[in-house]
Structures are given as C-alpha cells and as structure tokens.
Amino acid sequence: MAQAELTELRLYAFKSVRKATIPINSLTLIVGRNGSGKSNVLDGLTVLSALAAGGDLRDALDGGRGGPVVRGGSEGCAPLGESSFQIGCTVAYEGREYFLDLDVQVTPMVQVRSERLWATRPSGIKKGEPIDYLKSDPPDPHSADISVRWHNEKRGVNPAITMRANQLLTSQAATRVPATTQAGRKVHEVAAAMLAAISGIFILDPVPHQMREYVPERDNVLRRNADNLSAVLRRLSSESKVRHSLLEMTRQLSEAQVSNLASVSSELGDVMVTIEEKIGGTTQPVSARLMSDGTLRFLAIVAALLDSPARSSSEISSGRVLVAEELENGLHPSQAALLLDRLKQTAVDRQTRTVATTHSPAILDALTGDDHRSVMVSTRDAEGWSRVDRLTDLPGYFEVVGQTSLGDSAVHDRVRPQPVDRDRMFSTLSTIFGT
Secondary structure (H helix, E strand, O other): OEEEEEEEEEEEEEOOEEEEEEEOOOEEEEEEOOOOOHHHHHHHHHHHHHHOOOOOHHHHHHOOOOOOOOOOHHHHHOOOOOOEEEEEEEEEEOOEEEEEEEEEEOOOOOEEEEEEEEEEOOOOOOOOOEEEEEEEOOOOOOOOEEEEEEOOOOOOOOOEEEEEOOOOHHHHHHHHOOOOOHHHHHHHHHHHHHHHHHHOEEEEOOOHHHHOOOEEOOOOOOOOOOOOHHHHHHHHOOOHHHHHHHHHHHHHHOOOEEEEEEEEEOOOOEEEEEEEEEEOOEEEEEEHHHOOHHHHHHHHHHHHHHOOOOOOOOOEEOOOEEEEOOOOOOOOHHHHHHHHHHHHHHHHHHOOEEEEEOOOHHHHHOOOOHHHHHEEEEEEOOOOOEEEEEHHHOOOHHHHHHHOOHHHHHHOOOOOOOOOOOOOOOOOOOOOOOO
16 A cells, blocks of 8 residues: 655744745654744645545634634634635645645635645656646636646646635545546546545644543543543553553653553443552552542553554555653653653654654753754744744754753753854754743
C-alpha cells in the first residue's frame, strides 16, 4: 500500500499568523510566550483535519456536539478585520511533493474562494514548472458553485468542471473528474494522497474529569477529549505487544509499584481502566475515578501514540500526526522527558509523528541538537502579527546554546528574535517563557 505523509503546514493568513511555514517532523515543538500564536498553529492543523472528510465547510468548522472544532469557529479562522483565511500544506507521496493551497471565505457564506492542488514537474525540458492537477477559476459571488480546471495532460487550457464551493474541492475530485483517461486517474490519485495525509491528523485535547466514568466496551475509537479512554485501552490491551508497551510506560510514569494495567466491567458490560498497585504488601486496583489528572492525560497520549489510524477504503495509507497542546500539562519534569523519548521512538516504530506546544524547560533540555531543527518559535512582530521561526534559524542561536541549556535560556529571557545588532553582527534571543 502506498504511503502519503504530511510534511509541512503553511499559514499564509490564518488567525494572527502570517506567512509561516511549519515542518511536520517526527517531533515538532511550538514554543512561545502566552498570546504569541502557538495555539493558532495547531488550529491550522485542526482545520485541515476537519475539511478532509469533504463535508460542508461551515458544518466541519462550526458543527459537532462539542461545538466548533476550532476556537472561534469558521469566522475565527480569518485574521481580525478580514473575511477569509489562507492555508496550505505539503504531502510527500511516492518520492514527490504535492501541494494544496486554500483561500476560504468565512462571511457571509463559508465557501472556497480559491483552491489549488499542484506539484512541480520532476524532469524534462519543463522541469520545475508547476502542474495544476486542480485549480479553481475566480469565484462567482452569486453562485454556490465554482468552476475548477483539471490537468488533462493536453496542450491548451485545461477543461473546466463544476464543483460545490462549500466543500473542499480536492475531496470532490473522485466524483467530478472523469476517470476515463490516465490523466483523470492521476488527478484522482493525487487528490486521494492529499486527503489520506490530512485525514491522518489527530487532535488530542484530553479532559481528565470526563475519563472517570464507565464506557461502553464497543466505544473504542479514541475521541479528541479522550472521554472513552477506558474502552480504547481495553482494545489496545488485547494486542500483547501494545499491552507490554502500555504497562512499561505506566510503570515508568508512576512512583507506585505498578503490577498491571487492566479494566473492570459494570453489570451493563461497560468498562473502566484500572492500574494495579502494590500498597502495604498487597495488590490493589486503582480505577480511573481515583487516578490523577496527570496520569489520565499521560494514558490518553500513550493511547493515541500506540493506536493506529482507521484504514480507509483507499489504496493509499497515512501515518498518524498527533496534535496536542501543552504536552507537559500535569506531568512532573522527569515524566515529561520520558514522554518526549517515547514520542520520538513511536515515530520510528509506528509512523506516528507529533506536533505539540510546550512551556516546559525540562522538555527543551531533553532535546538533542538534531531535535532543535524541529523547534519552532512563535512571536509577535511590531505590527502584532504572529511569526513562526525555526529555532536554529534565529540570530544568536549558537551563542545561546553554547552558553547554557535551551530550557535555561528560555526561562532566562533568551529565546526570541530581536533586531540584529549591526555592531556585533548577530542578536541575542529573548524570552518565550516570560510572564
């Protein structure tokens, strides 16, 4: 089965962020002060995930039993004072890169203003020139439809088809682009690869108090808030290798003498996760109702790492991209470092990559020099827009890390881009953790 992998998020104009490119590596950490725009980066991934299913754009962003999937809903995605947002991503598939660029209007109607699914020619006389597999024409403000041109590999202007403007155009390729030619089938394949990759984005926002109740055993597909964690852990524990990993990580997490990770059932057949601990010389089960918030959050993250994304009917697969805010929330610094190690290992073992925000100096100190390339620093510029820079690209990076640890630099006001001091030819880095 072919593999499609999300490798990059682009935020051209999304909420407070302008012209930002964020790599999606085995572990990508977003750091920055409160209000710098870190969460807006994660919201960008949330939007891509929500649109992947191909439903109505407004329903995808504003609907759901828990309310909007992204803070502020669809209208909150547009920069203040503007009526649309622009976002994009890059996907690696069979040795090539494919790009999706979107401009979505949020008022008075939520609909696509422009969409482009494209790549560059890999060889030949026209090497490097763009191939537009799907590209929309300028929209008609009085129509719910939009004209889209698809790449038919012939000379002249690409043929136009009509698509619904209130859905992701790429999601409509399978039903709107003719599959009677090799060119049409290629458009289908590229669209399927893009959808597979962004469908692999999994937003995790665990809410511990919602994890403390019995859950129907069949309700075992992890949800964003992880309220069905007990059923998910029951299912995962049925696989011996995964069960071993769950137990090992739980033992490393807890100061208690953990002997087993199990579950109990109610009279109705619902389940609740338990940890068996040795207390006073005897083994006692500790149910989810008695577990700390930190333990439940940790178990939710572990479940998301060890679980596999649901397989679609497509012949193209995708690894999971786990998206989490404040990765260290509720964890002791030593546990945060353990989690970091597990995140990196899971990227190798299970093709699960992680994008997360953090305020933890312990996590930053646990990073290797190679990991620094995947740390993105979010700050506000003089006009109030958020910028997101790769840590290693900031002036003064080598000076800072040469003097002390990255975590210490963050705490003591040294990780932030500043205007270059012309006399010294480089600047220092300022705070991301200041108050």
